[in-house]
Amino acid sequence: MADGLERGAARLRPxxxxxxxxxxxxxxxxxxxxxGVVDDQEHRLLSERARxxxxxxxxxLSSLPAxxxxxxxxxxxxxxxxxFDGIAGKQLRPKPGAPGFVYVELLKVGAxxxxxxxxxxxxxxxxxxxxxxxxxxxxxxxxxEGKLTATPLYSEGGERRxxxxxxxxxxxxxxxxxxxxxxxxxGPNQPFHELxxxxxxxxxxxxxxxxxxxxxxxxxxxxxxxxxxxxxxAGADLQWLLxxxxxxxxxxxxxxxxxxxxxxxxxxxxxxxxxxxxVLVRRRRYAMALVRERTAELRSSLQELEQTQMELVAxxxxxxxxxxxxxxxxxxxxxxxxxxxxxxxxxxxLSRGGPPSDDVTRQLDTADREVTAAxxxxxxxxxxxxxREPVREPVDLPALVDEALSVAPPPTQIAVVRRPxxxxxxxxxxxxxxxxxxxxxxxNAYQAIGETGTVTLGIEQSDGxxxxxxxxxxxxxxxxxxxxxxxxxxxxxxxxxxxxxxxxRRIVEAHGGRLLCESAVGSGTQFRVVLPMLTGPRQPPSPAxxxxxxxxxxxxxxxDGA
Amino acid sequence: xxxxxxxxxxxxxxxxxTDILETAGHKVDVAANGRLALDRxxxxxxxxxxxxxxxxxxxxxxxLQRMGPPPPQxxxxxxxxxxxxxxxxxxxxxxxxxxxxFPVRMLLQLVERAVVAA
Numbered sequence: 001m002a003d004g005l006e007r008g009a010a011r012l013r014p015x016x017x018x019x020x021x022x023x024x025x026x027x028x029x030x031x032x033x034x035x036g037v038v039d040d041q042e043h044r045l046l047s048e049r050a051r052x053x054x055x056x057x058x059x060x061l062s063s064l065p066a067x068x069x070x071x072x073x074x075x076x077x078x079x080x081x082x083x084f085d086g087i088a089g090k091q092l093r094p095k096p097g098a099p100g101f102v103y104v105e106l107l108k109v110g111a112x113x114x115x116x117x118x119x120x121x122x123x124x125x126x127x128x129x130x131x132x133x134x135x136x137x138x139x140x141x142x143x144x145e146g147k148l149t150a151t152p153l154y155s156e157g158g159e160r161r162x163x164x165x166x167x168x169x170x171x172x173x174x175x176x177x178x179x180x181x182x183x184x185x186x187g188p189n190q191p192f193h194e195l196x197x198x199x200x201x202x203x204x205x206x207x208x209x210x211x212x213x214x215x216x217x218x219x220x221x222x223x224x225x226x227x228x229x230x231x232x233x234a235g236a237d238l239q240w241l242l243x244x245x246x247x248x249x250x251x252x253x254x255x256x257x258x259x260x261x262x263x264x265x266x267x268x269x270x271x272x273x274x275x276x277x278x279v280l281v282r283r284r285r286y287a288m289a290l291v292r293e294r295t296a297e298l299r300s301s302l303q304e305l306e307q308t309q310m311e312l313v314a315x316x317x318x319x320x321x322x323x324x325x326x327x328x329x330x331x332x333x334x335x336x337x338x339x340x341x342x343x344x345x346x347x348x349x350l351s352r353g354g355p356p357s358d359d360v361t362r363q364l365d366t367a368d369r370e371v372t373a374a375x376x377x378x379x380x381x382x383x384x385x386x387x388r389e390p391v392r393e394p395v396d397l398p399a400l401v402d403e404a405l406s407v408a409p410p411p412t413q414i415a416v417v418r419r420p421x422x423x424x425x426x427x428x429x430x431x432x433x434x435x436x437x438x439x440x441x442x443x444n445a446y447q448a449i450g451e452t453g454t455v456t457l458g459i460e461q462s463d464g465x466x467x468x469x470x471x472x473x474x475x476x477x478x479x480x481x482x483x484x485x486x487x488x489x490x491x492x493x494x495x496x497x498x499x500x501x502x503x504x505r506r507i508v509e510a511h512g513g514r515l516l517c518e519s520a521v522g523s524g525t526q527f528r529v530v531l532p533m534l535t536g537p538r539q540p541p542s543p544a545x546x547x548x549x550x551x552x553x554x555x556x557x558x559x560d561g562a
Numbered sequence: 563x564x565x566x567x568x569x570x571x572x573x574x575x576x577x578x579x580t581d582i583l584e585t586a587g588h589k590v591d592v593a594a595n596g597r598l599a600l601d602r603x604x605x606x607x608x609x610x611x612x613x614x615x616x617x618x619x620x621x622x623x624x625x626l627q628r629m630g631p632p633p634p635q636x637x638x639x640x641x642x643x644x645x646x647x648x649x650x651x652x653x654x655x656x657x658x659x660x661x662x663x664f665p666v667r668m669l670l671q672l673v674e675r676a677v678v679a680a
Contacts, residue, residue, distance in 0.1 A: 333641035334572050337663035341578030344666035348585060375663050382643065391649050407665055432643065432661055 016278040020270055027266020034259035041255060322385040329382040336378065339371050365409070372408050376443060379436050380499040383507065384488065390430035390510050397427050397434075397459055397466065404438040414449055419458035419469075427466055427531060433507045437515075440500040441470040441527050448474035448525055464533050465513075471526035477519040485517055564677045565606070566590045569599040569613035569622070570639070579612060586670055588677075596620025600628060608634045609680040610657075610673055615640040615648070623648065626655050635676035639664070 012020070108114045113130040130136050347364050350356040356364075398421050410416050445455045449472050458469040477485070477492075484490045486505045491498030501515075508515040512532045519525035566588045568579045576592045583590045591606065593599040597619040599611070611634050615622040622638050629636075635657040640648070648659070657676045660669065 330641045333662045334575065337639075337641070338572065338574035338578055340663045341575070341582055341666060345578060345581050345585070348582075371663065388643050403665075403668075406667070 012274070013278060013281045015281055016274045019277045020274040023266055023270025023273060027263050027270065030266060031259045031263035034262055038255055038259060325381050325385040329378045329385070332378050333375070336371055336375050340368075343367050343371065362412075369408065369411070372439075373443065376408075376436070376439050376500070377497065379432075380440070380503045381497070383433070383436065383503045384499045387506060387510075388430075388433070390433055390507070392428045392430060395427045395429045395431055395434060397424060397468065400431065400435055401438060401457060401459070401468070404435060404442055408439055408442050408446075410446060410455065413452045414446055415454045417454055417456045419456065421459045422461075424459065424461065424466065427533070429511055429531065430507075434511075437504040437507050437529060438468070438470075440504045441529070444500060444527075445470055445472040445474070445525075448472045450474065461533070466531050466533055468529040468531075469526060470529075471524060473524040476521045476523050476525055478521055482517060482519050486515075564588050564609040564680075566673070567593060567599065567602055567606075567608045567611045567613075567634075569593045569596065569611060569617070569625070571595050571614065571617045575614070582666055582670070583612070583673065586673070588673070596622060596625040599625050603629055603634075607632075610634055610676045611636045612669070612673065613638055616642065635680045637669070637672055637676060 108116050113136070115126050115128055115130065343364060347356075350360055350364075355361070401418075405416065442455070449455070453473045456469065456471040458467075458471075460467045460469065481492060486501050487498075488502040489498040490502075505515040508529055508531070514530045516528040516530065517525065518528070566583055568576055568583065568590055569592070570576045570579070571594055573594075576594070580590045580592055591602060591608070593602050595617045596613075599613065600620065602608075603611075603625075613622045613625060613636060615638050620628075622640075626636055626638070633655070636655065638656050638659045639662055640659060641662045642648075643661075657679065658672050660672065
């Protein structure tokens with residue numbers, strides 16, 4: 001059972017694994033979903049600001065007097081030119097037909113700034129190093145200061161000068177638009193180019209800045225607050241307006257942290273939840289296993305208890321039956337004794353005027369035999385009900401056989417043949433018990449023969465043992481019958497309780513001997529009582545062979561009395 | 563003619579034994595239990611007592627132990643098995659113990675021998 005409790009300790013239960021997986025998927029999914037929301041928000045804010053900036057510029061420019069010239073420069077910077085892919089060619093198209101000039105260029109910033117790409121009327125050709133002293137000075141100055149600057153350069157005399165965007169290093173997109181004073185123009189000034197495109201094209205994944213700068217003639221200063229993170233910087237003759245930092249609009253805000261918080265929280269929750277589920281599941285399984293184990297133990301205890309109780313009841317009942325059998329058996333012995341006496345008296349009376357007729361003699365014989373049979377049944381029953389230890393005394397075996405024959409003489413058509421017996425050593429045995437054994441074997445032999453036949457009795461000595469043979473020439477037994485012969489209550493006879501042989505064997509074994517049986521169908525049956533011989537001097541054969549129980553005692557008693 | 567006392571609480575046993583022993587030529591008195599037997603023994607001399615072991619009032623073994631001198635030869639009859647205790651109790655004092663039911667001829671022979679011993 002302990003195995004069952006420990007098994008799988010190193011592995012997650014399926015249910016806790018499912019919980020863990022659910023939390024993992026939910027947190028990762030939540031993380032990306034929220035990141036998308038944040039990105040969207042960032043884009044939305046950027047585009048809003050771009051629109052605001054555009055509107056601001058448009059408004060500012062349109063409010064300019066037509067005769068007033070001005071210039072706007074926008075710059076963005078990144079470590080690699082790839083960040084600006086497409087800007088120069090596509091998104092920063094100059095507005096065709098717009099007054100003034102517009103150009104966009106991609107610069108490689110450094111000690112000798114070089115133009116990488118260009119759209120519009122840029123001052124320097126692609127691949128050329130910036131040579132304009134004012135511009136070069138601005139680039140080198142911003143490189144020294146390590147920050148991005150945008151410098152619109154404009155000559156009020158109508159001479160186009162060049163704007164400049166610079167950074168501490170890397171690449172910069174610089175776009176400049178200028179409006180030349182145009183006295184002939186009556187309408188409002190047009191926007192110079194699509195600032196929105198610049199703002200959108202500015203990469204968010206790399207450090208970059210967008211800077212919007214105007215000449216001091218453009219009255220944008222007052223709008224600084226409207227472009228949120230804008231910051232004005234005072235210059236010598238310029239108003240700088242930092243419009244925005246493209247990267248990380250939401251950096252440092254709570255919104256930016258939300259996906260990470262969700263992910264971390266989800267993971268922690270998942271782990272904690274999984275651990276709790278795991279613990280609960282394991283506890284439950286352990287409890288269930290424990291309950292099963294205890295239940296099994298209880299059940300087996302209960303079964304043992306029932307078994308014991310049944311055994312006790314059976315034992316008690318057996319004991320009760322034994323007592324009853326014993327009491328009944330003893331009580332039967334008295335009437336059986338009286339019957340014996342009466343039969344004797346009748347025989348005596350009937351013989352008085354000469355021998356009685358054959359049928360009377362036969363009837364008296366039958367009555368005697370039946371009383372003997374009844375007595376034997378009682379003795380077997382008593383012996384079985386309460387096995388008795390043998391009370392040993394010297395026994396004359398031939399005399400005991402004589403006695404048994406006188407008590408249970410053979411029926412008329414059965415002959416008894418006795419083999420000659422030589423002198424025998426003293427046999428120590430319980431007289432009554434041994435007599436009972438002989439009577440059982442004898443009556444069994446009579447019954448096995450049935451009508452006509454011969455019973456052979458013999459007493460032999462072999463090494464250290466006395467053997468009593470009782471053989472009949474009856475039908476013999478099958479192997480199956482022989483195997484069960486000594487079981488109590490086993491009988492092949494129509495009548496009888498089947499105790500004779502069981503009790504006989506028990507008695508013989510209590511004497512340290514053996515009761516053997518040889519039999520085959522058609523060749524009769526032979527029982528052999530083997531008893532250990534008593535060591536010691538040979539006892540002379542008893543003079544009065546047919547006197548039973550009191551025999552040995554009578555000699556001693558006689559000796560005492562003399 | 564020898565004098566015999568038959569002691570048994572069973573009427574049938576007393577009567578049949580009396581008949582049998584008288585037929586065999588003995589003079590027979592009877593007693594229905596151990597106490598009556600002692601009473602008889604106090605006033606009469608008997609050669610042999612044929613006595614049951616288990617009886618009301620006083621059992622056969624007790625009678626055997628209480629009989630005054632000169633004790634007659636006693637043949638005990640018992641319906642019970644001869645256990646060690648009974649065997650020891652009667653070993654010294656009884657002439658013989660027979661288990662009921664016994665062959666009448668055997669009892670007659672025992673009585674004859676007991677009479678001789680007495």
